[in-house]
Amino acid sequence: MRNSIAVMNTKGGVGKSTIVLALAETLAAYHGKNVLVIDSDSQASVSSMLMTPASLHQLQNAGLTLVDFLVSTVLNNTLVDWSQFVVRGVSDVDDARSVFLFPSDMQLTLFEREVSRESLHARLRASIRRLLNDVRPIFDVVLIDCPPGLSVLTESWLREADFHISPTKPDYVSSCGLEVFRRFKALNPEMGFAENLGVLINMKDRSSLVDDEYHRWLQENPDNRCFSQFVPRVNALQNAARFSTIERSYQAKYPGEAGQTVRGFTEEVLARLAAANVHPREAPSAAADETEAAPVRR
Ligand SMILES: Nc1ncnc2c1ncn2[C@@H]1O[C@H](COP(=O)(O)OP(=O)(O)OP(=O)(O)O)[C@@H](O)[C@H]1O
Ligand SMILES: [Mg+2]
Numbered sequence: 001m002r003n004s005i006a007v008m009n010t011k012g013g014v015g016k017s018t019i020v021l022a023l024a025e026t027l028a029a030y031h032g033k034n035v036l037v038i039d040s041d042s043q044a045s046v047s048s049m050l051m052t053p054a055s056l057h058q059l060q061n062a063g064l065t066l067v068d069f070l071v072s073t074v075l076n077n078t079l080v081d082w083s084q085f086v087v088r089g090v091s092d093v094d095d096a097r098s099v100f101l102f103p104s105d106m107q108l109t110l111f112e113r114e115v116s117r118e119s120l121h122a123r124l125r126a127s128i129r130r131l132l133n134d135v136r137p138i139f140d141v142v143l144i145d146c147p148p149g150l151s152v153l154t155e156s157w158l159r160e161a162d163f164h165i166s167p168t169k170p171d172y173v174s175s176c177g178l179e180v181f182r183r184f185k186a187l188n189p190e191m192g193f194a195e196n197l198g199v200l201i202n203m204k205d206r207s208s209l210v211d212d213e214y215h216r217w218l219q220e221n222p223d224n225r226c227f228s229q230f231v232p233r234v235n236a237l238q239n240a241a242r243f244s245t246i247e248r249s250y251q252a253k254y255p256g257e258a259g260q261t262v263r264g265f266t267e268e269v270l271a272r273l274a275a276a277n278v279h280p281r282e283a284p285s286a287a288a289d290e291t292e293a294a295p296v297r298r
Contacts, residue, residue: 002162002277004132004142005269006194009166010184011177012148015202017045018237019167019265020145022254026266029095029250033140036086039066039104040157041147047103049241050090056103059087065105070153073127074120075111082131092244093253100139108153115152128156141273148177150184158185163197163276165269170201170214170230182223196223197272200265201230229264232257 007016020037027033039047047056059065064085072080082102091099115124135142144161146154158164166181168174178199185193199218205211219226231237236258244253254262 004161006144006157006161006164008146022262025096028098034098036139038102038144042108044104046145067105067107094247125156161194164194167200167202170211199224203233
């Protein structure tokens with residue numbers, strides 16, 4: 001089953017971590033899926049959305065994060081059991097007990113520097129490949145929260161994961177982030193790359209004509225494979241980032257429109273995953289070159 005998804009946009013602040021969180025909790029609470037969230041961002045955003053700061057610090061101090069796994073497998077070239085780094089039962093949603101987390105740590109940046117300094121890119125990629133091969137059959141869905149930009153670690157995820165989803169705001173700069181990403185994907189096709197599962201329009205302001213225009217423009221490019229469900233800018237999703245020490249229901253965390261749109265998006269993700277596991281890989285579309293320029297420029 002091809003079920004690993006890197007959530008990625010080279011632009012920061014478009015909602016990557018928020019969408020990973022909401023997708024993981026919806027898959028668990030509404031669809032009974034076992035979901036592994038791999039936090040590949042040194043900011044550890046999604047880790048702190050899924051557990052208390054005290055629990056996260058404890059894991060970081062105990063050497064039980066993605067950094068420690070990667071230092072062992074890549075810098076020290078030793079085999080370690082990935083499962084000891086995975087935390088079960090994270091999330092503050094009472095119905096989402098099947099979300100698992102591979103937490104992150106600030107030291108990730110230093111690790112990446114060592115990989116570049118010692119030219120260990122191939123070993124890094126092999127470690128990521130082994131990890132994904134190990135977790136694919138155990139979890140229903142594997143979500144990788146990538147940082148903005150294109151680091152050596154992000155490149156490894158993108159070349160080894162089965163799919164990528166790119167959240168974007170419907171604005172000029174975020175769309176440029178998608179374009180940079182697309183160009184990056186087109187380089188070195190022989191090295192392999194995740195398949196585009198879709199672009200998600202996030203934080204759309206319903207009353208903004210400019211947002212509408214960008215939304216349409218992004219939708220018109222078939223290479224984007226925009227999800228038909230967009231996610232509006234709503235307070236509930238902003239608040240979802242704050243981990244609650246008291247468990248809450250899914251409805252309390254994702255009320256009204258927040259829940260409806262996130263569930264609509266999740267259903268599309270599941271449908272596309274199912275279809276992609278039946279049909280062969282997408283053929284690159286010729287439409288990319290014919291795409292019109294963005295409606296609003298700087
Ligand atoms: N649909 C939404 N409605 C309202 N606020 C949102 C929504 N999506 C994300 N946010 C808020 O936008 C901010 C950025 O979101 P988030 O941290 O998920 O982005 P990111 O792309 O992961 O950022 P980074 O590139 O730094 O990793 C956060 O404050 C988050 O709460
Ligand atoms: Mg993030």
